Amino acid sequence: MTTTGAKPAGAKDEADAALAVQQMFDAIAPRYDLLNHVLSANVDRLWWWRTARRFRTVLADPDAAVLDICCGTGDMTMALLKRRPQGARPIVAADFARGMLSRGARKFGAGEAGKPYAVALEADALHLPLRSGSLDLIVTAFGFRNLANYEAGLKEFNRVLKPGGQLGILDFSEPGGLLGKAYAVYFRRVLPAIGRAIGGPAGGGKDGPYNYLPASVGNFPAPGEMLALMGATGYEKCAWQPYTFGIAGLYTARRALVE
Ligand SMILES: C[S@@+](CC[C@H](N)C(=O)[O-])C[C@H]1O[C@@H](n2cnc3c(N)ncnc32)[C@H](O)[C@@H]1O
Numbered sequence: 001m002t003t004t005g006a007k008p009a010g011a012k013d014e015a016d017a018a019l020a021v022q023q024m025f026d027a028i029a030p031r032y033d034l035l036n037h038v039l040s041a042n043v044d045r046l047w048w049w050r051t052a053r054r055f056r057t058v059l060a061d062p063d064a065a066v067l068d069i070c071c072g073t074g075d076m077t078m079a080l081l082k083r084r085p086q087g088a089r090p091i092v093a094a095d096f097a098r099g100m101l102s103r104g105a106r107k108f109g110a111g112e113a114g115k116p117y118a119v120a121l122e123a124d125a126l127h128l129p130l131r132s133g134s135l136d137l138i139v140t141a142f143g144f145r146n147l148a149n150y151e152a153g154l155k156e157f158n159r160v161l162k163p164g165g166q167l168g169i170l171d172f173s174e175p176g177g178l179l180g181k182a183y184a185v186y187f188r189r190v191l192p193a194i195g196r197a198i199g200g201p202a203g204g205g206k207d208g209p210y211n212y213l214p215a216s217v218g219n220f221p222a223p224g225e226m227l228a229l230m231g232a233t234g235y236e237k238c239a240w241q242p243y244t245f246g247i248a249g250l251y252t253a254r255r256a257l258v259e
Contacts, residue, residue: 005149006216014148018124021146022097024209025072029099032073035198039191047248048079048141051170054241054250055137058166059083064136066091067160068118069125070143074104076170077118080139081108084116091118092130095143098122126152130160141170145220154233161255167235168252172217175246183247188214226251234259 008020028035036044058064062085068077071093080091093108095101105120123129125140125147138157147153157167175183195210221229223240230238235253242249 005152006146007219008212009215017148018096018126021148024212025095025097026099028209029073029097029103031198032100032103033075035195036075038198039194043244043247044075045079047170047243047250048076050243051076051139051141051168051250052079052083054252055080055139055166055168056083058137060085061136062086062088065089065134066137066139067128067130067135068093069095069123069128069138069140069157070146071095071104071118071120072097072100072141072143074107074118076139076141077104078107081116081118086116087114088116090116092121093118094121094123094125094128096122096124126156128156128160132159133162135161135165137166137168139168139170142172144169145171145216150221150226151229151233154230154235158234158255163255163257165255166252167230167254168250170243170248170250171220173220173223173242173246173249174217175242179245187217223249223251 005014006017006021008017008024011017011020052059059066059080060083066080068080068091071077072095074093077091077093084091090111093104101120101122108120109115109117111117126149138161144153161167174180191214192210227238227240230251230253234256236256238253240249240251
């Protein structure tokens, strides 16, 4: 297997790659929500909603321990919160870019009158400050692709999940066929140009964030390779559900019951 992790331009090793990603998201944080909705024509809302719906059963359990890792400005967390019952245990929403996380934290609420809420945690996905075997569900939206080491990320998620605990990884993908070709033009040429126009020359990575996005999707393992990696790192019932013609997709799995 050749899979390693994100490689922002100019990063020499994994520590360098993680730092470049962190700095890039901190720089882009003030414009992130606007950019996201414009560049995806609001389809991102549908993808978060579908992901939350997929985990509706575990989310409906008020005692379920839920982590949204790489939560960024918190829109995935908000979609998960809509499925939590009154008085539910708070969702832990974690990210290592403070600029992103602080914007998310403003949306999460504080549990007034038993309303479902989330707590913000500044943490690295590869070194989670959480007890082994403590979580029922981990969700990550458009974050996993940015990890400096995919195998290490899957192993760390596996460590903190309970046996049988569920994992959902929502991320971009590269569709095949004619649509794939048209989409590649949008993704590699149009999207970086719109991104630069709205977001300006935000730092992070030698090529800046708008070239990083398509490059990181190109570097991300295809579904077959990703599913094999999940199977090799302690997960079972691994599956991939394409969203919107495979532009994005949701990986699902559970921590194996027996090691
Ligand atoms: C594209 S944003 C996605 C944010 C949000 N989940 C969403 O769907 O809009 C990716 C996020 O992953 C975070 N991230 C990347 N690598 C991380 C790591 N190793 N630990 C924690 N957060 C990380 C970034 O800081 C960024 O906020």
